[in-house]
Amino acid sequence: MKILHTSDWHIGKQLHKYDLSEDLELFFTWLITYIKTENIDVLMVSGDIFDQANPSQSAYKQYYDLLKNLITLDCKIILTGGNHDSATVLNAPAELLKAFDISVIGGATEALSDMFVSVEKANEKLVVAAIPFLKDRDIRKSAAGESYATKIEQIKSGLRTYFSNVTTYYSQHHADQVFILMGHLYVQGSELSESERDIQIGNQAGVEANMFGEIPHYVALGHIHKPQVISEALNIHYCGSPIPLSFSEKEDHKQINVITVEDNKIVNVDIVPLPKHRNLVTFEGCLQEVEDKLNAYLEVTTLTSLAEIIVNEEHESLEKRQAFDELTNSQPNANIEIVKSRLNFKSKIRGASDAFAVGTDVADVTPMQMFEKKLELQSDLENTEELKNAFREILEELKL
Incomplete structure (x- = not known):
């Protein structure tokens, strides 16, 4: 048998x-x-x-x-x-x-x-x-x-x-x-x-x-x-x-x-x-490095490869944001579809709105990750582990 x-x-x-x-x-x-x-x-x-x-x-x-x-x-x-x-x-x-x-x-x-x-x-x-x-x-x-x-x-x-x-x-x-x-x-x-x-x-x-x-x-x-x-x-x-x-x-x-x-x-x-029909690939570096890696990717699979790109830049600027958006929206390589992207600046997080990197989709962040990040921004809180555990119980009850 x-x-x-x-x-x-x-x-x-x-x-x-x-x-x-x-x-x-x-x-x-x-x-x-x-x-x-x-x-x-x-x-x-x-x-x-x-x-x-x-x-x-x-x-x-x-x-x-x-x-x-x-x-x-x-x-x-x-x-x-x-x-x-x-x-x-x-x-x-x-x-x-x-x-x-x-x-x-x-x-x-x-x-x-x-x-x-x-x-x-x-x-x-x-x-x-x-x-x-x-x-x-x-x-x-x-x-x-x-x-x-x-x-x-x-x-x-x-x-x-x-x-x-x-x-x-x-x-x-x-x-x-x-x-x-x-x-x-x-x-x-x-x-x-x-x-x-x-x-x-x-x-x-x-x-x-x-x-x-x-x-x-x-x-x-x-x-x-x-x-x-x-x-x-x-x-x-x-x-x-x-x-x-x-x-x-x-x-x-x-x-x-x-x-x-x-x-x-x-x-x-x-x-x-099991046979593999699709690649998942990650490209990380500065904007130019990521773009070069995307253009150099040649592997062809049965299904289109899916990519996440992580761009790390020193200084925040409007030009960098615009170039990042242009890259993620252009789909520069026919063999790859970009489905996840993130833009990081080395400048310090300044508030709740900056809790996650530029380009992070809310759909990509779990409720638990969001809650933990909020706790990090509240430096005066005590017993954070108990708060995390309480939040986990809420998530379990809600099946989230």
Whole structure:
């Protein structure tokens, strides 16, 4: 039996307002061909199917077009919700999709048994604990007036207890089957990129890798976009996102993981590199240096390369601002589209209006970054860490 582990598709994602649907479509085309040619028996997607809780109509269409193509294959499909997903949205067609051998677990269910999916093919038995992103209410009871530190410790403790209950359930009901545990969360020691949302359970409340114990034969994680092995001994893996979702991922080698089961045990985990269809590139220097680098860029890819430009100048002047605007609006190289730009002057920040570099789009700044910058400008404030923690809690409640 062959099982394919992927995650963090983020259907509907835009990179600084640039639509990445073409990138995903090329991955989906490749994925379908790979499942066919390599006789993949199970496809697991560990969360963040969509980029937004309320996807656009075009994102829905891309999702259902993919499922329509997948159901023609002899492949069991298991989808779980991530922190970007709405459990309600994912679960809405779940009963219908069951008829096509597609299991969808958008959010944690009341009974653990409802998140266990059994697969039997070619005399091999597999059970998957398809655990989605766990919300605060799934793992602990909140109390009025509790401190931020107390909340974080309770979240960590709640996650440990939850996954301990999952492995106990496996031992009591499925001990004769190969066991794969899916999860969508931050495990301490993981390398992050700038595109992961800054939320409590995804970051501050990161758990230790040994929390999953030694019972699962493979742990299929989502949430972190950079592919990485968390524990080779315990077979804990982030497969990462299939396409770069931020400029911090421009050097990542994207992949899927393929797990092979023989004689009711995992015999191999193959790392399969994904084809690259677009470059993300950064050009930094003074205005003339950046312009020269842009003009010198010759690499041609299937999709237009996307660029961020960072211009650093000594002295602020109207001429420099105008030249910068002209450069960013002119798109001087046919092989590149500039989607992110920033102009920095070495002159000292003079007020709130200067908190971010010239050319910084508000859409490129997260609420947390904006709040932190505001705190930096208020030199007379005390207990800034407590204010940051309080603001994080507000963001979590608002799902921002």
